[in-house]
Amino acid sequence: MGGDFAPDAIVQGARLACEDGLSVLLVGDERRLKPLVGDAAIRIVHTPTALGMDAGASEVRRHDDASVRLAMRLVSAGEATSVVSCGSSAATLVSAVIELGTLDGVDRPAIVIELPRSDGDLVLLDAGASADCKPRHLETFALLGTAWARAKGVDAPKVGLLSNGEERGKGNRLVREAYALLDAAAIDFIGNVEPDDALAGKADVLVCDGYTGNVVLKAAEGLVASLQERLRTAIRGSWRARLGAWLLAPALRDVRDQLDWRHQGGALLLGAAAPVVVGHGRADADATRAAIAQAHYASREGAVRELARALSDRSRAHGGSLDDARRDR
Amino acid sequence: MGGDFAPDAIVQGARLACEDGLSVLLVGDERRLKPLVGDAAIRIVHTPTALGMDAGASEVRRHDDASVRLAMRLVSAGEATSVVSCGSSAATLVSAVIELGTLDGVDRPAIVIELPRSDGDLVLLDAGASADCKPRHLETFALLGTAWARAKGVDAPKVGLLSNGEERGKGNRLVREAYALLDAAAIDFIGNVEPDDALAGKADVLVCDGYTGNVVLKAAEGLVASLQERLRTAIRGSWRARLGAWLLAPALRDVRDQLDWRHQGGALLLGAAAPVVVGHGRADADATRAAIAQAHYASREGAVRELARALSDRSRAHGGSLDDARRDR
Numbered sequence: 001m002g003g004d005f006a007p008d009a010i011v012q013g014a015r016l017a018c019e020d021g022l023s024v025l026l027v028g029d030e031r032r033l034k035p036l037v038g039d040a041a042i043r044i045v046h047t048p049t050a051l052g053m054d055a056g057a058s059e060v061r062r063h064d065d066a067s068v069r070l071a072m073r074l075v076s077a078g079e080a081t082s083v084v085s086c087g088s089s090a091a092t093l094v095s096a097v098i099e100l101g102t103l104d105g106v107d108r109p110a111i112v113i114e115l116p117r118s119d120g121d122l123v124l125l126d127a128g129a130s131a132d133c134k135p136r137h138l139e140t141f142a143l144l145g146t147a148w149a150r151a152k153g154v155d156a157p158k159v160g161l162l163s164n165g166e167e168r169g170k171g172n173r174l175v176r177e178a179y180a181l182l183d184a185a186a187i188d189f190i191g192n193v194e195p196d197d198a199l200a201g202k203a204d205v206l207v208c209d210g211y212t213g214n215v216v217l218k219a220a221e222g223l224v225a226s227l228q229e230r231l232r233t234a235i236r237g238s239w240r241a242r243l244g245a246w247l248l249a250p251a252l253r254d255v256r257d258q259l260d261w262r263h264q265g266g267a268l269l270l271g272a273a274a275p276v277v278v279g280h281g282r283a284d285a286d287a288t289r290a291a292i293a294q295a296h297y298a299s300r301e302g303a304v305r306e307l308a309r310a311l312s313d314r315s316r317a318h319g320g321s322l323d324d325a326r327r328d329r
Numbered sequence: 330m331g332g333d334f335a336p337d338a339i340v341q342g343a344r345l346a347c348e349d350g351l352s353v354l355l356v357g358d359e360r361r362l363k364p365l366v367g368d369a370a371i372r373i374v375h376t377p378t379a380l381g382m383d384a385g386a387s388e389v390r391r392h393d394d395a396s397v398r399l400a401m402r403l404v405s406a407g408e409a410t411s412v413v414s415c416g417s418s419a420a421t422l423v424s425a426v427i428e429l430g431t432l433d434g435v436d437r438p439a440i441v442i443e444l445p446r447s448d449g450d451l452v453l454l455d456a457g458a459s460a461d462c463k464p465r466h467l468e469t470f471a472l473l474g475t476a477w478a479r480a481k482g483v484d485a486p487k488v489g490l491l492s493n494g495e496e497r498g499k500g501n502r503l504v505r506e507a508y509a510l511l512d513a514a515a516i517d518f519i520g521n522v523e524p525d526d527a528l529a530g531k532a533d534v535l536v537c538d539g540y541t542g543n544v545v546l547k548a549a550e551g552l553v554a555s556l557q558e559r560l561r562t563a564i565r566g567s568w569r570a571r572l573g574a575w576l577l578a579p580a581l582r583d584v585r586d587q588l589d590w591r592h593q594g595g596a597l598l599l600g601a602a603a604p605v606v607v608g609h610g611r612a613d614a615d616a617t618r619a620a621i622a623q624a625h626y627a628s629r630e631g632a633v634r635e636l637a638r639a640l641s642d643r644s645r646a647h648g649g650s651l652d653d654a655r656r657d658r
Contacts, residue, residue, distance in 0.1 A: 052496075053494065053496055054494070054496035054497070054498050054499065056498065088494075117555060118555070118558055118559055118562065128493055131493060131499070131500060131501045131504075132501050132502050162544060163540075163544075164457055164460060164539070164540050164543035164544055164547070165382070165383070165417075165610075167381075167382055167383035168383070169383050169385065170383065170460070171460060171540065172460045172461050172538065172540040173461050175460075175540070194544075194547050194551075195544055195547045195548035195551050196547045196548065196550045196551030196554065197551070198551070199548070199551035199552060199554070199555045200551065200554065200555070208544075209501070210493070211492075211493050211500065211501040211504070211541075212540075212541055212544060214493035215491060215492075215493055215523075215524055215537075215541060215545060216544060216545055216548045218493070218523050218524045218525045219524035219525065219528070219545045219548060219549060220548060220549070220552050221525045222523075222524050222525030222526070222527070222528035222529060223528060223549050223552060223553075224552075225525065225528070225529065226446060226447070226528050226529070227556075227584070229447055230447055230584050231581070231584065233447065234580040234581055234583070234584055235577070235580060237580055238580055240576050240577075240579070240580070241576065241577050241579070241580035241581075243573075243576055244572075244573045244574065244575070244576030244577030244578075244580070245573065245577055246573070247569050247570065247572055247573030247576065248564070248569075248570050248573030248574055248577060249573075250569070250570075251563040251564060251566055251567060251569070251570035251573070252560070252563055252570075254563070255556070255559050255560065255563055281494075
């Protein structure tokens with residue numbers, strides 16, 4: 001029921017995923033969903049309550065019959081393996097913490113995105129689950145990001161703190177306060193990192209609060225869209241340019257696809273005890289289909305199990321659980 | 330003396346500006362500057378003290394002989410009309426407030442940048458002067474941005490508050506607290522705006538704290554650089570693509586130039602009582618030359634005078650000075 005084009009686009013996406021061979025359950029208002037589902041082999045789990053895009057934490061806690069909470073409970077009950085939500089990221093976060101719980105040592109899950117670079121991905125978190133963070137949350141994100149990058153094959157991930165300057169003492173109050181915590185954490189912390197340096201390969205993991213991460217992500221999306229629009233206009237301007245663009249098109253296909261979030265689905269909520277994919281609020285049918293496929297692969301490949309292992313390996317290597325390590329400080 | 334490649338690149342840039350017919354004064358350590366200046370017609374104003382890129386406000390206040398402060402005093406004394414600094418933005422801000430003062434009703438100047446769009450520019454502030462802001466600073470930025478957009482010919486600029494969601498209540502604590510102030514201000518406030526919507530034309534002015542604005546700006550720079558690198562790689566891959574790129578190149582020249590900050594110089598510190606250009610920390614000779622040209626045009630075209638007029642028009646239209654308006658709340 002969540003997302004700017006719900007439930008129509010979401011149901012369409014679920015039908016496409018169903019045609020791909022995946023088994024999908026839809027949670028929401030049966031009267032609205034049933035006509036959209038038609039004769040597709042999709043089970044509807046009814047609940048009349050859906051949270052709005054502006055739902056805050058207290059609203060989520062009050063409504064235990066909200067569709068996003070019910071979807072999470074299906075995973076706890078073993079009736080589903082993962083959850084996709086295109087609704088409010090904050091509501092999805094709170095629901096996941098209440099219904100699924102978090103991995104050992106994780107007090108606050110984070111939305112992780114991987115920004116493609118020429119030389120391996122850049123792992124960025126939090127990309128939008130928690131607009132207001134405390135320093136210890138950034139520490140958790142650094143541990144999660146390190147474990148995630150290791151699970152993805154990066155041997156010793158370099159962790160940077162997203163900042164407006166690389167010198168220690170730069171950044172806002174949160175960055176300055178988190179610096180010491182990250183410096184003492186069991187990670188390869190390389191200090192403050194500016195986003196352009198991170199994109200150029202300086203860091204493998206970049207941590208920030210969810211407000212900043214989300215704004216950066218959406219600014220990047222907007223920039224790409226605006227560039228594409230201006231390129232199209234420039235190309236239409238002359239026959240020479242049109243011919244050039246046609247010759248160039250096949251070579252650029254990969255770059256273009258990587259830039260299109262519709263191909264990528266959503267983003268994992270890292271640190272929750274089961275795979276949760278936060279879809280794009282503007283998800284259309286194709287984006288929803290991609291998000292469902294992503295949730296399927298995350299559960300099939302044991303992404304959460306692998307993450308839990310990487311987290312506990314890391315803490316064992318430093319003589320104790322993450323909780324112990326935190327209590328010691 | 331400020332900037333990653335100072336003083337060499339800065340002096341080279343000053344020499345280029347000098348060749349362009351501009352009159353430049355260099356403020357800093359004469360022993361280091363003299364050999365670089367050579368026989369160019371550039372006056373050196375000596376001071377042994379230069380602040381580092383990590384200089385904080387208290388350091389700036391302690392050193393009244395710092396090169397950036399001395400440069401500002403040359404403007405107060407009528408020996409120069411504008412200032413360019415590629416050093417710490419925070420130090421430039423504090424120096425400007427101490428030495429030049431601010432326009433009526435402005436308690437905190439902000440770095441303004443104009444992001445090119447297909448349909449007019451997007452005015453973004455603060456792009457990096459104040460990493461930590463209070464709600465009333467965002468209100469000042471909204472007033473400054475409105476006046477600036479009006480001075481640039483936008484009739485009734487729509488002002489958005491940069492946020493991770495458009496619903497009221499989204500954003501971090503600062504955004505939520507600033508919302509009411511902006512809503513009550515004498516501007517056309519359209520609420521929370523996501524950066525992609527702003528780039529698509531929803532807002533004319535976008536306000537945020539300097540940490541967020543700077544991170545967004547640098548992420549955009551990094552994204553453009555990474556895209557260019559990947560396009561180059563893709564193009565090198567085949568003869569067909571190379572031919573296409575060659576045919577396309579003339580049509581893309583404008584787009585490319587707009588994306589290159591080296592062509593744009595720096596950014597104005599809006600709200601200071603005289604033109605101050607904050608150059609890029611990584612400014613090379615060309616970027617320095619462009620920043621000097623920008624400072625020259627800002628003083629010649631009376632940008633600050635126009636801004637002051639727009640600010641006072643605005644407050645008169647609402648029956649009182651900005652200070653009165655603020656006291657009333």
